[in-house]
Amino acid sequence: MIVVVASIHDARALRIVAEWGSKSAAVLSAEDLCMPGWVFRVPIDPHTTAVIGGQKIPGERISGILTLRPCIFPEELQDTQAAHRTYVAAELNAFLLAWLTAQSSRVVNRPTACCLAGPNWRPEQWTQAAARLDIPARTWRHIPSHNCIPNDGETLEVITVGEQCFGCGDSGLREKSLKLAQAAGVELLSVRFSVDRTRFVSASAWPSLTDPAVLEAVRQRLETPR
Amino acid sequence: MILVWGVQRDPPVAAVTAALVRRGQTMAFVDQLDVLTAEMDLYVDGDLRGRLQLPTGELDLARITGVYIRPYETSRLPAVAEAPPARQARAAALDEALLCWSEVTPARVVNRPAAMASNHSKPYQSALIQAQGFDVPETLITTDRDALEAFWEEHGEIVYKSISGIRSIVTRVTPSHRQRFNDLANCPTQFQRWIPGRDIRVHVSGDDVFACEIKSSATDYRYPREEEEAPEIRTIELPLDIDDRCRRVVASMSLLLAGIDLRRTPDGHWFCLEVNPSPGFTYYESATGQPIADSIACVLSAR
Numbered sequence: 001m002i003v004v005v006a007s008i009h010d011a012r013a014l015r016i017v018a019e020w021g022s023k024s025a026a027v028l029s030a031e032d033l034c035m036p037g038w039v040f041r042v043p044i045d046p047h048t049t050a051v052i053g054g055q056k057i058p059g060e061r062i063s064g065i066l067t068l069r070p071c072i073f074p075e076e077l078q079d080t081q082a083a084h085r086t087y088v089a090a091e092l093n094a095f096l097l098a099w100l101t102a103q104s105s106r107v108v109n110r111p112t113a114c115c116l117a118g119p120n121w122r123p124e125q126w127t128q129a130a131a132r133l134d135i136p137a138r139t140w141r142h143i144p145s146h147n148c149i150p151n152d153g154e155t156l157e158v159i160t161v162g163e164q165c166f167g168c169g170d171s172g173l174r175e176k177s178l179k180l181a182q183a184a185g186v187e188l189l190s191v192r193f194s195v196d197r198t199r200f201v202s203a204s205a206w207p208s209l210t211d212p213a214v215l216e217a218v219r220q221r222l223e224t225p226r
Numbered sequence: 227m228i229l230v231w232g233v234q235r236d237p238p239v240a241a242v243t244a245a246l247v248r249r250g251q252t253m254a255f256v257d258q259l260d261v262l263t264a265e266m267d268l269y270v271d272g273d274l275r276g277r278l279q280l281p282t283g284e285l286d287l288a289r290i291t292g293v294y295i296r297p298y299e300t301s302r303l304p305a306v307a308e309a310p311p312a313r314q315a316r317a318a319a320l321d322e323a324l325l326c327w328s329e330v331t332p333a334r335v336v337n338r339p340a341a342m343a344s345n346h347s348k349p350y351q352s353a354l355i356q357a358q359g360f361d362v363p364e365t366l367i368t369t370d371r372d373a374l375e376a377f378w379e380e381h382g383e384i385v386y387k388s389i390s391g392i393r394s395i396v397t398r399v400t401p402s403h404r405q406r407f408n409d410l411a412n413c414p415t416q417f418q419r420w421i422p423g424r425d426i427r428v429h430v431s432g433d434d435v436f437a438c439e440i441k442s443s444a445t446d447y448r449y450p451r452e453e454e455e456a457p458e459i460r461t462i463e464l465p466l467d468i469d470d471r472c473r474r475v476v477a478s479m480s481l482l483l484a485g486i487d488l489r490r491t492p493d494g495h496w497f498c499l500e501v502n503p504s505p506g507f508t509y510y511e512s513a514t515g516q517p518i519a520d521s522i523a524c525v526l527s528a529r
Contacts, residue, residue, distance in 0.1 A: 033369075033413075033414060034369070034411065034412055034413055034414075035369060035411060036369050036370050036371075036410070036411040037369060037370055038367070038368055038369040038370060038414050039366070039368050039370055039373045040349070040366070040367045040368070040414075041364070041365060041366055041367075042349045042352045042353060042356075042362065042364070042365040042367075043353075043356060043362065043364070044353065049370075049373075051369070080412070080413075087390075087392060088412075088413050090346070090388075090390035090391070090392050091388065091389045091390050091392075091413055091414065091415075092413070092414070093346070093347070093390065094346055094347035094348065094349070094350070094388075094389040094390035094391070095347070095349070095367055095389050095414045097346075097347040097350045098347050098349035098350040098352075098353070098367070098389075101350055101353065102353065112340075112343075113340065113343035113344040113346065113347070113350065114339075114340050114343045119340075122322075122326045122329070124268065124270040124326050124327075124329075124330050125326070125329055125330060127270045127271070128270055128274070128330050131270070131271060131272045136271075137270075137271065138269070138270065138271035139268075139269070139270050139271075140267070140268070140269050140270075141266075141267070141268040141323055141326070142265075142266070142267050142268075143264070143265055143266040143267075143316065143319050143320045143323050144265060144316045144319065144320075
């Protein structure tokens, strides 16, 4: 079973599960975390029980996990008393981080202490990582006005899934994207470059996943043992 | 130059500031209460440049070689909480910019925000601690009352505490709690085997290790319920292997400073309960005379 960690209101997640078939994929929502049946132990015990799509699922049945959210936000916990939402959200995030990290199956993108999916780098951190790989890049931030990322409007996008690349076919940009994904420790990454192909513009560990070829590559990746 | 970011009356911030002054170290203080008026520019390309405009003057961030950060949650500062939304947004943006700079600056940062993040999930952190050779208490996180009953039966005495970094009072589970077990379904809850023994607090600051023993009969010595439970604190020497494990844990988390909570059982077994990456070390420093603030100042000043 492939687990998609997302909000139950995330249309993209619901579309992905529909595409992959509800018998082989299901959404793990914040609501699932607040249902009877979760059993998780430290030191790590492989015989854990999760609640996914409202059903108790033994940990061994999970073959891969796609995480489509950086965290659970207090505002989405509408069944929780307003005064307790911030605390409950912190508890759910702390639990989900530990649970995702402990999974022996493939998790895309793997969580970090800062985020349920990937490193959650700021534009400056992506820029610094790109510059260290000799990919020209720059950002400027000014307070009290807004963050200023150079954006020429049109960009070229490369999406990496493991060692595969999709989108722009420029081999040089694909190689740079793979290096950036490796530096960030992510398997799934969208990297945008300027149209003249000279400069890194931005990166995101949450690509849109609207391209069927990308989605199929993600599915295959999730079914490949680590 | 060393940058200290926090609230001046916060005891650890005041202690580090005083220690830096004793060393004759040039220092810039970013008072968190100035977030509503400060300005900042941050440029990143092949290099990193930045400027912070404070009420006391302009600061070139390229001159900063060491950073001590211990900010409070800005939104809870009275001046910010009472400000109009636009001003609150500006305060949040300045916080975010400073945190971002703290991640990318080549200066020595005590501690980088990403390195401190493991403290937001105790079971996640426990796995990191265990990977460095420490035993950690058996832990159950569950929404299932049967699983809890089985865990309680297995371990005899258990406690519960928050999963996240939100501070909670460690509390023993007693039969009277059974009436609340059905509430487990509302939110996963963390239970741990109660580890009997003596609390040991270890501060690792760079290459320095300061250990002290805390004698208290309270379940959580930070919250004594009566005078008899008030903690007695004294300096101790750690066994070499425990000293080594503490250093390894801190290094593995990319921290330059940490407060480590250990417990030594009556039969001499050592457990690691938690690693605090922003320790309120002055409580222990004032009880023992250990020069922790001076050590932190030394770490910050190192080239």
